[in-house]
Amino acid sequence: MRISRSRTRLSNTLAACAVVSALAASTLVGAAPVVAHSGEDHHEHSTRAGVDPAGKPAADPGAKDTSKDKSKDKKDKKDKTESKPEVDPAEVAVLGREHAEEHATTRQGAEDLGTYPQATRTARLKMLTDTQRKINGEYKASDFGAFKEYFDSPDFGVHVAQLPTGKVLLFSFERIETDPTKETAPTQVVGAANRGRAYLWDPAKGTGESAFKKVTPPAVTMPDSTGVSRPAPIFCAGHAFLPNGMLGVFGGNLGGNGGSGAKLSFVFDPWSETWAMNEDMSVGRWYPSVVTGANGRMLIMSGQSELGWGTPTPIVERFPALSDPVPYRKTDLPRFQSVDRFRADAPYKLDYPHLFSLRDGKIYGLGRSHDQQWLFDPVKETRSDLAPRPGAVDRSYGSAVPLPGGFRGPDSVLVLGGDRTDPNTYQLAAGKWKAKEARAFGRTQDNTLLLPTGNLLTVNGSYDIRDYGNGQYNPNADLKYRHTELRDENGDWRLGPVQRLPRGYHSNAVVLPDGRVMVTGDEAQQIANDRNIKDDIDGTIEIYEPSYLHNGARPTLGSAPSAPLAYDQRFTVSSSTADEVKRAVLLAPTTATHSVNTSQRHLELRIKRQGNGELDLQAPPSADAAPPGWYMLFLLNEEGVPSIAKWISLEPNEARS
Secondary structure (H helix, E strand, O other): OOOOHHHHHHHHHHHHHHHHOOOHHHHOOOOOOOOOOOOOOOOOOOOOOOEOOOOOEOOOOOOOOHHHHHHHHHHHHHHHHHOOOOOOHHHHHHHOHHHHHHHHHHHHHHHHOOOOOHHHHHHHHHHHHHHHHHHHOOOOHHHHOEEEEEEEEOOOOOEEEEOOOOOEEEEEEOOOOOOOOOOOOOOOOOOOOOOEEEEEEOHHHOOOHHHEEEOOOOEEEOOOOOOOEEEOOOOOOEEEEOOOOOEEEEOOEOOOOOOOEEOOEEEEEOOOOEEEEOOOOOOOEEOOEEEEOOOOOEEEEOOEOOOOOOOEOOOOEEEOOOOOOOOOOOOOOOOOOOOEEOOOOOOOOOOOOEEEEOOOOOEEEEOOOOOOEEEEEOOOOEEEEOOOOOOOOOOOOOOEEEOOOHHHOOOEEEEOOOOOOOOOEEEEEOOEEEEEOOOOOOOEOOEEEEOOOOOEEEEOOEOEOOEOOOOEOOOOOOHHHHEEEEEOOOOOEEEEEEOOOOOOOOEEEEEOOOOOEEEEEOHHHHHHOOOOOOOOOOEEEEEEEOHHHHOOOOOOOOOOOOOOEEOOOEEEEEOOOHHHEEEEEEEOOOEEEOOEEOOOOEEEEEEEEEEOOEEEEEOOOOOOOOOOEEEEEEEEEOOOOEOOOEEEEEEOHHHHO
16 A cells, blocks of 8 residues: 555654654544553653662652752753754644654653663662562561562563463564663564564473473564565454453554554464464454453454554454354364454544453443443444543553452452552442542553452552653653552552562563462563563563462362363362362453453352362353353462462353253
8 A cells, every 4th residue: 555755754753752752642633542652741740759769668659759840840941951952844744843842852861861781771670679679578478468589581471361271371572672762662663573472481380491482473464565474463452262261362563654453363272372363354453452251252342443543443343253153162263264243333532441241241341531431232232321430531551350249240340540640449330430449649551450369459550651750761660660559358458569670561460370470561671671681581570479378378179170161050179178168269361461451350159068078169150240261260268368270161051062
């Protein structure tokens, strides 16, 4: 496709806008944000908290030193008068003189940081390691949990999935830059360098190189006029689990035009550890969301089209198409299957909406714009309005979690994060919003997980997209964002220990089958703190042990059914500590990216009998309560200590006949 010169100039300007500012989102009215945008003002100064320059914990993570701000403002004004940055004429033509000058000033600031030598990376990592040790010495592991491991990973972990084999899938892109003050992803690249990569981590093999296995995505020739085959660029895609435990992955990066959507459709098979290609979607999607409904089929929504940034698609697609069977068994590998079109549209203005299938069987689509909250009926294929979310601010990427709802499944969602100015959390229940308990401070790019206990854990977070509190593409982060936050059974939050790296944009986390939490992601911070930037080991993983792993021995879970379970079926598991078990829960495995996690779910199982080394449990009552698929089964004792999980699968009766 031939692109006009004026459009090329606009695309280049928007690309620069992605690097230096989010103001184009307000200048080009109605356009969706580019990848590095949030629709908010990136020129605002932030506060620093968590650790002072000497490495001591600050008294108040949210406190602001106004005297420093004033002196910094004076210095900024002086610097601007002494050295005027070069203004790009193309930006002036599109954005106006004042806006273009702001871009030039920010760009010059980024250039002043210079390239990153290895000594800088090593010193940064040492500082973060030392301050983590110092701060976390104040947190008792039995009350707050503890970070126990930090090790290298061959992948950035922009996308993660806890597979039912116990292994974790990580995928992202091949870096195009080693300087963390520049764009490291090939978002704007057209051609061979726009390529994906993927790895499996096997926790059973430890943390060394042998614990990782490369599972490269299939080679494709993208419709970018280059004719060059490369591993499919599936980064910035959407994904969710099929009932047979396979991962459906939709969309990705076509390259150029400020962020263009690919039409790609893949399935990763955890049982054979291979990829399968399916028919392309009808429209490209860059930053889409995917959710699996009670019928086992996925709905795919949102994302920028193949035309580039500013063209979000309202089309909703479904996989598998109604003409194809739902894959329930390990041997049901979708290959060369198609999507079909859902009759209702979803005209989200902003990318990556949160999607949840709740106990009424409906899909709740919670957009980042306060007035784009919708309810989808997978059977009638309709869309209706939900009440607007409190607050008129468009939220950046932040967490949302379906709250535990007993054995009948979740019937409410908690939205949190995505607004650095708002520490409140908001619950949607029975069609109404209610402000709930606040966290210590507002943060974006955070990840909040459901733990086996039903409590919540927040890890990661930052000031904004690619802004850690000290300007765009400046990896010197406000260290308060390293703090975890813990929500108890009463809904109250408290700050917890700090992770080693501040991880913001593209950060991720999953709950492992042994109850530990894997934390990864954020390519900029991983590159800025790389132990050896000359090798190919770009990523890192941290392991957090929640407090329940520091409160006595685990209950045991010996055996569980290997055959699929029917809904409401009574089944037996063995346990040498059966008399100590107080709860049995199902926890859905996590697959997440960009703070969006559509697969989380926590269910209580009814204990019908226990004793003599056994427990009789009852499966969830319906697919509305728990969509078909694979779940981690945990047994918990009175102290909330979980067993190591066993994997079970749920199937509807029609799949068993």
